[in-house]
Amino acid sequence: MARPRTPKGRARRTHELLAEEYPEAVCELDHDNPFQLLVATILSAQCTDKRVNMVTPDLFAAYPTPEKLAEAPLAHVEELVRSTGFFATKARNIVGMAQDLVNHFDGQVPGKMSDLVSLPGVGRKTANVVRSVALGLPGLPVDTHVARITGLLGITEHKDPVKIELELNPMVPAAERGEFSLRLILHGRRVCIARRPRCHECVLASFCPSAGG
DNA sequence: ATCCCGAGGG
DNA sequence: CCCTCTGGAT
Known part of the structure; x- marks a missing residue:
């Protein structure tokens, strides 16, 4: 699969593929309110x-x-x-x-x-x-997983989570920002693991520069 | 840049 | 042993 030329294109491709992989990504912190x-x-x-x-x-x-x-x-x-x-x-x-x-x-x-x-x-x-x-409001949490994976994919050059968030916001429709973050986090925990990434199992590997094998 | 500071994996 | 786990405040 061809690598999208722009950071925004890579962000959109990433979310498309992760949405297929993780249709129902949910926050796993138990809570009632x-x-x-x-x-x-x-x-x-x-x-x-x-x-x-x-x-x-x-x-x-x-x-x-x-x-x-x-x-x-x-x-x-x-x-x-x-x-x-x-x-x-x-x-x-x-x-x-x-x-x-x-x-x-x-x-x-x-x-x-x-x-x-x-x-x-x-x-x-x-x-x-x-x-x-x-609260059902727009929000794109940038944690260690989101920061790491968006960096690996060349979606952002920033290291600072706040700068990453502000750069990502215009790339993702407001209504999809929470899900985008949730799916990146899930992917970071299951596949793109910080210490030992499982690139063979990764649906993003075809356009990830660091997926050497 | 540094501190906070427990638990589990490789 | 060293690193990472959904960071934030100074």
Whole structure:
């Protein structure tokens, strides 16, 4: 298959092929509402979603709402999220985030990007996950997988995730950005694995410069 | 650029 | 042992 000449062409081809490969890519962080997804996504930094799903049931049982989490003893939250790594930072961030929701956003998860990134522990990646998965708003989360794969495919030259996001946005229709990200992430976990990519099994290999074999 | 900082894979 | 796992703040 011929390699599309432009970065945008490569982005579109990538999404076409990944949409066939992964028709129903879904967010695998367990959650029942936007607040829970926001907490789970903060916890997912440098950690597998599987491990996050191991700690959130107890966490949400103890602190089901922003109001409850805002008043939680830090030591108890640290204990509950310890196995996700960076536990001191994450505990402080999710409690502080809950306090901000109560104090500034009427206990609701805001949809505006500028509001979301004002919350402790929430950067653009986390904000875009919440927007696209829980709120039905446009959002293209750029995580380690999205950054790595778009770089390998020559869709972007940037290394900074925020620059990558801003460069990718015009290449992908707003309504498809969340799915595009989800599919790249799934592909990164299953096939284009950082440490040992399975190029033989990759549907993108025909136009991937790094698919040597 | 550096720190946070646990768990699992190769 | 070294790297990676859906990063964010300083």
